Amino acid sequence: MRDNDDTALLAAAVREAYERAAPVEIIAGGTRREFGRAPTGTPLSVARHAGIVAYDPSEFVVTVRAGTPITELEELLSQEGQVLTVDVPRFGAASTIGGAVAVGLTGPGRPYTGALRDAVLGARIVSGTGEVVRFGGQVLKNVAGFDVSRLMVGAYGTLGLLLDVSVRTARRPEAEEIVRLDRDWPTARVALRGWDSALPLTGACYAGGVLHVRLAGLAARVAEAHRIMGGEIGDAAVFTDLRDLRGAFFDRPGDLWRLMVPPESPWDPEDTVIDWAGAQRFWRVAGDATVVYELAARLRGQAMRLFGGDRSVGPWAIPPPATMALMTRVKAALDPRGILNRGRLYPAW
Amino acid sequence: MPIEATLGSIGRMNQTVEPSHHHLPAAFMRRLRRILPADGLLQKSTEVAAYECDGLPVYRARPRAVALPRIAAEVGQVLALCAEYQVPVVARGAGTGLSGGALPHPEGIVLSLARMNRILALDPDNRTARLEPGVRNLAVSEAARSHGLFYAPDPSSQIACTIGGNVAENAGGVHCLKYGLTTHNILALKFFDADGALHEIGGPTGEWPLDLAALLTGSEGLLGVVVEATVRLWPKPPSTVAYLAAFRSLEAAAASVSEVVALGLVPAGLELMDGLALSAAQAYTGIAYPEGSAAVVLAEVDGDDLTVALEGERLRAIFTAQGAFAVEQAVSDEDRRRLWLGRKSAFPAVGRLAPDYYCMDGTIPRRSLVAVLTEIGELSRRYGLPVANVFHAGDGNLHPLILYDAAIQGQLEQVEALGADILRLCLVHGGTISGEHGVGVEKLDGMCAQFTAAELATFHALKSAFDPHHLLNPGKAVPTPARCVEAGGMHVHGGHQPFPHLERF
Structure with a gap:
């Protein structure tokens, strides 16, 4: 794995951009550039800032530079029989851990193994003024100072340039198995609710009239769980494709949305894939975004535009004015001249 | 209002700072009363006395008034009014915090949310x-x-x-x-x-x-x-089993925890109690621990029956291999309750060993447990102050309890110096000054050691985004740069070396 520390160079670049009030577009692997709105600014690459800062397998925490490709990180962890605790999407070999944290998506394991933000223990960033600051740490419990490192997750790089992150790892499960069951969605949902306390689920999605369940853990337990559930052996690619938003449903052009809703929510729309045991619903729907936002609001959930279609929409609905103003003040606290990924998350940032 | 000036007027060692003679404006009080329910505003000194401190009673201050709203809208109106009159507000729940986070502001009001309990x-x-x-x-x-x-x-x-x-x-x-x-x-x-x-x-x-x-x-x-x-x-998991593993040394108990973690097991709980904590718990609860225990590790596994059986066997094997001379198992709710009782009542139990105790709270990497506990033992001897350890070992969250007598002149200062040394140890080993109890007023100086001036400035900037006039619990959690300069201004980032110049925090 490449081991190169570009901290000084990146901090200097942001500092210069701050002094000139000239926006920069933060790029690493470049595989997530289509997510969110189109930013303005000179590209600033973090790709060379790669490698492991600290890794003690017995502690189950790795501190890794933002430009490190996810697959390379996983390769290193696998030499110790470990994996990241959470399902991290990637979009090719160039996809980096920094990009994953910035966009903040979590794959199908989310309801069972947690969100990416749950796995982040600390981060070192370059602030919008070019200062190198560190928040959180490498230990599991830490309440000293505000939790700025988690704030970075999903902020699309608008609050800081990520230098390195400390994330949790876990022992690789002894066994993994995919089970497919033919069910209608309401029946599937009832079954999932019964299983998730007792069986070692690490994923549950529903597409094309089929419930796909991923089991992982001790071999004896996985086998026992499969026996209890019934169904046929499924295809592991169902879950990796879903994680990486790949395959027939995702590869088409046009707007791709995700709705985060209470898992029991009723669901009528066509052209969807249900993930996270019901809590996340991918939806292919063209045209007016307000239709999507309204459905999400009706279900007391949220909608986020992922990619495809009109980049000037989303990714999130604009919150009420007082809250938008608060978020804008938070943005200004970390990036006072609005130079980091300008326009990526909201038009005026 | 300058934060440092108000902090300076907070009472220590059971002296309560009375509100200064400047009263809150009459119009403010009138409007505050109008917002709240009839019994929702306390002003008499006998009434507000109960709000003088939280779970860290060495810090006390008397608020001007205590507001007790019943609905959210009242909270919003109280805050808007305080913003209008620039009155500091300290929000409070049950007041059980251990770092002085709910310590009242002598110029301000306490906003108790206790009645909003639906x-x-x-x-x-x-x-x-x-x-x-x-x-x-x-x-x-x-x-x-x-x-x-x-x-x-x-x-x-x-x-x-x-x-x-x-x-x-x-x-x-x-x-x-x-x-x-x-x-x-x-x-x-x-x-x-x-x-x-x-x-x-x-x-x-x-x-x-x-x-x-x-x-x-x-x-x-x-x-x-x-x-x-x-x-x-x-x-609720279908099955839960708790284990108690008894060791003849604290080091062996700590090493067993590191081993459980290193092997990738994630029990629902993994706690450690040292000999002093055990004898206190035994005297307090009547629970008998295995004869000759210098330390015990408590572990709980939960899940389906098969998982609990498999993981339980692994745990037992690790404990035995690490030198446990007895491993007890509790399956029924009643047995588990008894087994955890000693742990959950450990703080009051230890509290009976001395007139006062001071609970510390830092986190370290789990690999450093043996080293840090050994060093805490040495510090305890050097200061001549007993320290009991009863803590969340599985996530490296230490709770050393320092026993002392506040009535003895200068002993609290000794305790704080020992506490500062313990927190410094946590930083040196790559940990943090607070795992779960918060910074409050207690660890402001420690923050200077854990964060740089730029990082503290970021915290202040974020605070200003939510609270431009610094009226919400001002002076807590994040120290000003001036205070850090006064405290020594030293910074041990991620600290991998000793910092002898760092005097105390």
């Missing part, structure tokens, strides 16, 4: 509960029990402490190794900022364009006042 909704199908901030932590699990669900964070004060306070402190507990801290169990928050503007953040999965919930959780009342929290409920 469970607004329980949704067993979606496994969530919508709560007012004054709901007691344990009441959530009690309400969820009939649905086979529970609320996971379980700080030892869970009988009394409130959800609002838990959010403010990012409370943990004995089961957070597996189920996470408060921050991992909050899905949505409604809160007022310092100007009294209401914000609703989060949602069914907790996601939001900016993770403001993460920022609010653990912010110690500096950023906003939470008036509603939606929390995640977990299905």
Whole structure:
């Protein structure tokens, strides 16, 4: 794995951009550039800032530079029989851990193994003024100072340039198995609710009239769980494709949305894939975004535009004015001249 | 109002700072009274006396008034009024915090959320509960029990402490190794900022364009006042077994914890009690620990029967290999309750060994447990102050309890110096000065050691985004640069070397 520390160079670049009030577009692997709105600014690459800062397998925490490709990180962890605790999407070999944290998506394991933000223990960033600051740490419990490192997750790089992150790892499960069951969605949902306390689920999605369940853990337990559930052996690619938003449903052009809703929510729309045991619903729907936002609001959930279609929409609905103003003040606290990924998350940032 | 000036007037060692002779404006008090229910404003010194301190009673101050709203709208109006008159506000739950986070401001009011204690909704199908901030932590699990669900964070004060306070402190507990801290169990928050503007953040999965919930959780009342929290409920596991492993040395017990962690096991709880804590617990609860125990490790595994059996066997094997001379097992609810009783009552039990005790709270990497506990033992001998260790070993969260007598002149200062040395140890080993009790007023100087001036400035900038006039719990949690200069201004970032020039914090 490449081991190169570009901290000084990146901090200097942001500092210069701050002094000139000239926006920069933060790029690493470049595989997530289509997510969110189109930013303005000179590209600033973090790709060379790669490698492991600290890794003690017995502690189950790795501190890794933002430009490190996810697959390379996983390769290193696998030499110790470990994996990241959470399902991290990637979009090719160039996809980096920094990009994953910035966009903040979590794959199908989310309801069972947690969100990416749950796995982040600390981060070192370059602030919008070019200062190198560190928040959180490498230990599991830490309440000293505000939790700025988690704030970075999903902020699309608008609050800081990520230098390195400390994330949790876990022992690789002894066994993994995919089970497919033919069910209608309401029946599937009832079954999932019964299983998730007792069986070692690490994923549950529903597409094309089929419930796909991923089991992982001790071999004896996985086998026992499969026996209890019934169904046929499924295809592991169902879950990796879903994680990486790949395959027939995702590869088409046009707007791709995700709705985060209470898992029991009723669901009528066509052209969807249900993930996270019901809590996340991918939806292919063209045209007016307000239709999507309204459905999400009706279900007391949220909608986020992922990619495809009109980049000037989303990714999130604009919150009420007082809250938008608060978020804008938070943005200004970390990036006072609005130079980091300008326009990526909201038009005026 | 200059934060440092007000901090300087906070009483120490059972001296209470009386409000200065400047009264809050009569118009302010009149309007405040109009906002609140008839019995919702306390002003008499006998009434406000109960609010002088939180769970860290060495710091005391008397507020000008205590506001007790019953509904969210009243909270917003109180905050807007305080913003108008520039009156400091200290939000308070049950006052069980251990770092002085709810210490009143002598020029301001206390905003008690204790009467807003309704469970607004329980949704067993979606496994969530919508709560007012004054709901007691344990009441959530009690309400969820009939649905086979529970609320996971379980700080030892869970009988009394409130959800609002838990959010403010990012409370943990004995089961957070597996189920996470408060921050991992909050899905949505409604809160007022310092100007009294209401914000609703989060949602069914907790996601939001900016993770403001993460920022609010653990912010110690500096950023906003939470008036509603939606929390995640977990299905009660079908089977739970607790283990008690007895060791002849503290080092062997600590090493066994490191080994459990290193092998990748994640029990629901993994706690350690040293000899002093054991004898205190034994005297207090009547629970007999195996004869000759110098330390015990308590572990709990939960899940389906098969998992519990398999993981339990692994645990037992590790404990035995690491030198445990006895491993007991508790399966029934009653047996487990008894086994945990000693742990959960350890603080009051230790409290009976001396007139006073001081509870520390730092986190270290689990690999450093043996080294740090050994060094704490040496420090204890050097200072001549007994230290009991009873803590969340599985996540490296230490709680050394320093025994002392506040009536002895100068002993509290000795205790603080020892505490500072212990926190320095945590930093040197790559840890943090607070794992779950918060910074409050207690660890402000420690913050100077853990963070650079630029990092502290970032915290202040974020505070200003929520609270431009620094009226919400001012002077807590984040020290000013001036204070850090005074405290020595030293900085040990991630510290991998000793810092002899760092005098004390």
